[in-house]
Amino acid sequence: MATIGNSTNIFWHESPVGKAERQKLLNQQGCVVWITGLSGSGKSTLAYSLNRELHTRGKLSYVLDGDNLRHGLNKNLGFAAEDRTENIRRVGEVAKLFADAGLICIASLISPYGKDRDACRALMPDKSFIEVFMNMPLEICEGRDPKGLYKLARAGKIKGFTGIDDPYEPPLSCEIEIKQKDGICPTPPEMTTEVATYLEDSGFLQA
């Protein structure tokens, strides 16, 4: 009897059209660009700017943004540690499917726990999980505070806010680190170019 997780009597069906054929059709390589960092660090800005840049270059990408997914797929999850872990597990699995479809999947979530990000990485073929760490100091993120959430967290009106009274574990190693240089944050176009150049140099923008 085949048993996976909690399901029994389930079997794997192979598709007659393989990933290599889909990639050839799209002239690109499926992969996951996983953007992690504090709220306000610029994850969504980079994700959608990269989405636009790749589109302009004729490459198919799709953004899985944490905030957006919590309106649907993950609407039953909150911000307790086990909910965040389940959130990241689900998005990791969805990202894997998008990459298998041949797309450049851009996932932008706080994803605060190293073990959860590593589990997503482990789902992917070698080198096709590109972790981008938005290494912005808390003071910068809190200063931006476009949604006013840090203010609410400091006032005790949001409990368990990442960076305030909930942990963020920085990546120990990642493919790309976006950080300040001489106290100046790279602009959105500069961040976008850095990631797009990485994808190009690594061969993801051709079949």
Ligand SMILES: Nc1ncnc2c1ncn2[C@@H]1O[C@H](COP(=O)(O)OS(=O)(=O)O)[C@@H](OP(=O)(O)O)[C@H]1O
């Ligand atoms: N307690 C708490 N901690 C952190 N963030 C909070 C919280 N409550 C609400 N929000 C809003 O939810 C967005 C983060 O969702 P994610 O799915 O990316 O979070 S996680 O990866 O599961 O930790 C996050 O969006 P971003 O600012 O884009 O990161 C916030 O707008």
Ligand SMILES: Nc1ncnc2c1ncn2[C@@H]1O[C@H](COP(=O)(O)OP(=O)(O)O)[C@@H](O)[C@H]1O
């Ligand atoms: N490189 C940047 N330089 C200056 N401001 C930025 C930069 N990236 C993002 N921002 C601004 O910071 C705020 C938070 O960005 P956002 O992309 O929503 O972050 P996150 O998705 O990590 O919460 C927004 O107001 C955005 O315009």
